[in-house]
Amino acid sequence: MNKQIYNLLLADDDEDDCIFFKEALDELSLPVTLVTVNDGVELMGFLDVNVSNNLPDVLFLDLNMPRKNGYECLTEIKAIKELKRLPVVIFSTSLDMEIVNTMYDKGALYYIRKPGDFSKLKQVIGNALKVIAENNFKKPEREDFILQP
Incomplete structure (x- = not known):
């Protein structure tokens, strides 16, 4: 990773998933900070407030959230200059290939299916951050879009 510390944002309404994500980061001992929001409305509000000087380096976005889902958020994010x-x-949690392809077409950088196993969660988060940094935040080819543990 090129930066000293990466600022991550996790948008997920499942409290347990947020806790496991944070614990995985802690165990990986990566130079990151993590902020969490619990739904799409909260996410878009956070991004609006921080748009000028404090955007996250990477947003991890759950698709199934109340009030505004991940698809709606991604569409809005990619429409705002x-x-x-x-x-x-x-x-x-979903790995429906139609949804995966839509997310790729809408501009997502990568797609991760949430693993049920904590060690796999740790592995896939670590791999994601490594590959994102190595590729200098560039979008991969479609065949490399899904990250596996």
Whole structure:
């Protein structure tokens, strides 16, 4: 990773998933900070407030959230000039290939299916951050879009 510390944002309504994500980061001992929001409305409000000087380096976005889902958020993010380049990693329990392809077409950087196993969660988060940094935040080819543990 090129920066000293990466600022991550996790948008997920499942409190347990947020806790496991944070614990995985803690165990990986990566130079990151993590902020969490619990739904799409809260996410868009956070991004609006921080658009000028404090955007996250990477947004991990759950698809199934109340009030505004991840699909709606990704569509909005990619339509706003100041947010268009924000790297968005879809982080979802679903692995429906139609949804995966739509997320790729809408501009997501990567797609991760949430693993049920904590060690796999740790592995996939670590791999995601490594590959994102190595590729300098550039979007991969479609065949490399889904990150596996």
